[in-house]
Amino acid sequence: MFHDPTRIIRLDRRKFLAAASGLIAAGVLPKSVLALAGPHSFKQGVFDITVVSDGTFALPVAVVSPDAKPEELRVLLGLAVDAQTNPVELSPVVVKSGEDVILFDTGTGTNMDATSGHIAESLKAAGMEPASVTKVIYTHAHPDHLWGTLGKDGGPVFPNASYHxxxxxxxxxxxxxxxxxxxxxxxxxxxxxxxxxxxxKDMVSMFKTGAEVVPGINVIDTNGHTPGHVSFEFAGGDGLILTGDVVTVPKIFFAHPDWKFGFDADGAAAAKSRRMLLDMAATGKKLMLGYHWPYPGLGRAEAKDGAFVYTAA
Ligand SMILES: [Zn+2]
Known part of the structure; x- marks a missing residue:
């Protein structure tokens, strides 16, 4: 008998799905391992906002925070006792404002992991093309936010964009x-x-904190995760804050805002920025977007006992 390769693939796929759905049910894998999470659109003031998925990233448990033992982190994260990684989302955001199509962060690019680097597919699913992006604005320059700027061929993925x-x-x-x-x-x-x-470098403009990067979008200084990390507040209603990596893992850092995240360059400065931003969101009842939060990354903060409570929105 000849092998039917499609049958083998189908069986493997079925086996994979069976294993994956168990892990998803147990909270070990995010749903998006099965398929990219679909685009999520909403309106904020004059802005049309669409969260697009670049995929997911397996964050080593030990990196989540050096301020807690891995056993404690696993419990807080709801992971299996022997889990080595905690999967997180990678969720760039597209904002339409007038003629502009503005992309906040570009994802990992294709050099990191098969589970990430899928922003172009997600843009297509949202009815957009990389070529339609007019501005790329970065929260910071870590690989998972910047490396999607260039394609496999070394050319720009967003050929008609200016960079900020x-x-x-x-x-x-x-x-x-x-x-x-x-x-x-x-x-x-x-x-x-x-x-x-x-x-x-010839297409980049630099902005300062406290300024408007685009009319109605203010730059907030949230340094610490990196020396020049910024967040953005969008006007409209009570406000929406695009937080970047100020709070990377909500299950941990709302309740423990002073803990260091493993990839924070300056833990004390990052904690100060985290408290400031969560306090601002909680006091002003502002909606927040987190790049690594459960998809599509929308949430709210409530102040409680000197820390914060996270609710997905
Ligand atoms: Zn990140």
């Missing part, structure tokens, strides 16, 4: 000596990041 980054963030990453200043295992990441930045 906080001045402090750009100046930090672009320093030629940075690669030799960081620990050896981060050297490659720094060089790859600099490659992406150098490719857009």
């Amino acid at each position: 980054m906080a001045e402090n963030e750009w100046n930090f990453w672009i320093k030629p000596e940075l690669a030799s200043m960081v620990p050896k295992d981060l050297e490659g990441m720094v060089r790859a990041t600099q490659g992406q930045l150098l490719a857009i």
Whole structure:
């Protein structure tokens, strides 16, 4: 008998789905491992906002926070006792404002993991093309927010866009000596990041915190996760804050805003920014968007006993 390759694939797919659905039910895998989460659109003031999925990323449990034991983190995250990673979403945001199609963060690109780098597919699912993006605005320059700027061929994925980054963030990453200043295992990441930045350097504009990056969208200084990390507040209603990586894992950092996240460059500064932003959201009853939060990343904060309670919105 000849093998029927389609049958083998079907069986493997079925086996995979059976295993995956168990893990999803147990909260170990996000639903989006089966398929990319579909675009999620809503209106905020004059802005048409669409959350698009770049995919997911397996965050090592040990990275979630060095301020707690992995056993404790697993319990708080609802993970299995032997889980080594906590899956998180990667959710760039598209904002239509007048003639502009503005993309906040570009995803991981294709060099990181098969589970991520799918922003182009998600844009298509939302009826958009990468070529229709007119502005790319970054919260910060970490790989999972920036490396989707260039395609496999080294060319820009968003060929008609201008690029916008906080001045402090750009100046930090672009320093030629940075690669030799960081620990050896981060050297490659720094060089790859600099490659992406150098490719857009003639098209980049730098903005300052406290300014409007686009009419109705204010830049909030939330440094700490990186030296020039920023968040954005959108006018309309009580306001919407695009938080970036101020709060990476809501199950942990709403209740423990002073804990360090493993990838925070300056833990104390990051904690200060986190408290400031959560306090601002809780006091003003503002809606929040978190890049790594359960899809589509919308949530609210409520102040409680010196910390915060997270509710998905
Ligand atoms: Zn991130």
